[in-house]
Amino acid sequence: MRAVMVMFDSLNRRMLPNYGCDWVHAPQFEKLSERCVTFDNCYAGSLPCMPARRELHTGRYNFLHRSWGPIEPFDDSMIDLLKNKGIYTHLATDHMHYLEDGGATYHTRYNSWEIA
Template sequence: MNVIGIMLDSFRQDHVSFYNGGHRTFEDITACQTPNLDAFAQECIVFENAYPEALPTIPVRTQLFTGQRTLPYRPWQPLTTEDISIADILRAEGYICGLISDCYHYRAPGMNFHRGFHAYHWIRGQEYDPWMSHPTERNVDDYVNEHYTKEWRGNVAQFLSNTDNFKREDD
């Protein structure tokens, strides 16, 4: 038996045509077409009424990885040595566990979300992952406004630097 969990951050249910039959959600916006996810869903168990208790990236993943309540008592923080994750449990039961992610916060120093997996592959360059060190070729001012702090301008500059050489959707 294979177990594959897919978690898409900031990807709403109405953006997957499998859930809405390919019909547009908003009158003036073309419906999203997701043929590969739709075909995959035909062979899977699909959650149609599941809601996390926490929405920030790491608290929701902590909840899903460990089955433990997070908010309001456990904010954005690493997995602890006391946490038992689904990968730990599956590994102990003889499953080979792999993690593929572009979520920088999984692999950020000390976060420990890769723990328990036999192998993991990080897709680099998302968010403010310190992947590329060259200055961006694009003008940061085209991507921010006056409300961005110096720190967040730097984060945007890092993302732009990471993606300067991206030419296709699969880069």
């Protein structure tokens, strides 16, 4: 089994064909959606990007107890849990916050990573 999560900070779902948009030409999204599960409901508790990513990694609301920052040593990261079960993880990102001070523990949890 393969799991691929695609995240966009500035993409409105109403602009994608798999969510009913019929005037945007996005053949790669259409091809991807034919082989994937499309989620219709997703609610983020902590926005913007880095706090929301910590929630995705840990399954815990971020802004209940802290502000912007890295995954903490005590956090159970989904990526760590997968890696510990022998599942290879890779991050391809253009999100430079992963590499900045204060956010530098996200990308290092993956088996490999690259800046796209």
